[in-house]
Amino acid sequence: MKLLSADASPFARKVRVLILETDLTDAVETVVAMTTPYDTNQTLLAANPVGKLPTLIREDGPALYDSRVICRFLDDHASAGLYPANRLWDTLTLEATADGIMDAAVLMTYEKRLRPPEYQSVDWLDAQWKKVMGAVSVINDRWMSHLSGPLDMSHIATGCALAYLDFRHGDRNWRKGNDALDDWLAVFAERDSMKATAPE
Known part of the structure; x- marks a missing residue:
């Protein structure tokens, strides 16, 4: 493949x-x-x-x-079990939340990198960032017990989403008010798989 x-x-x-x-x-x-x-x-x-x-x-x-x-x-x-049957819907929902962060953040990147400055919309960028921060806040407030459990696909999606925010939108500081998620990412980012796939 x-x-x-x-x-x-x-x-x-x-x-x-x-x-x-x-x-x-x-x-x-x-x-x-x-x-x-x-x-x-x-x-x-x-x-x-x-x-x-x-x-x-x-x-x-x-x-x-x-x-x-x-x-x-x-x-x-x-047969890895990253979508465990006993918490499948939670895993899928958290993965979808992380993917939503990625969706909004990538749209922001396109706006800034692909459109001429005179056509870029600050309102559009702010609207997308509002979606990002809403999702980040929900994960920080509601999902930390899940992220503290055994590895599943939602952990990977969340780690990649937050790392992308640092990579492309670090100046906006998603960490403010999201201390638990900040602490979680500091540990998750040390996994060999995350280090090996980090964008340059």
Whole structure:
């Protein structure tokens, strides 16, 4: 299998962390696919009609896309148990919350990096950041007991989402008022899988 990925993508990083955590490095080759919303990588587009990363190319079936689909597939392939039945809905909900942080934060990145300064909207950036901080606050206030439990996919998604905020939006300081989550990330970021996938 081949994973079409990019170092800076938090969604692709989720999958790459899972691959390391589940010891699937020999089963999945990571292929860098540089792409932008304005100039989609043609290999990526051939595999995924919406041209988004990550995309998993399989030998025995159509390509899989959307990070949550890929993560569920690889977790099942490895029998890793990162979507535990006894807390499946909590895991999926927290993963979706982390993905929502990534969605808003990536839109902010596109606004700042791809649009000319004179067309950038401060109101748009602030609206997306409000979504980010709402989700971060909810995780800090409601989900720390879950994050303190055994590793599952929601931990990986949350770690990648928060690390992306540091990577692209560090000046906005998501940590303010979210001390428990800040402390949790300091520990989670030391995992070998997180260190190995950190964007430059």
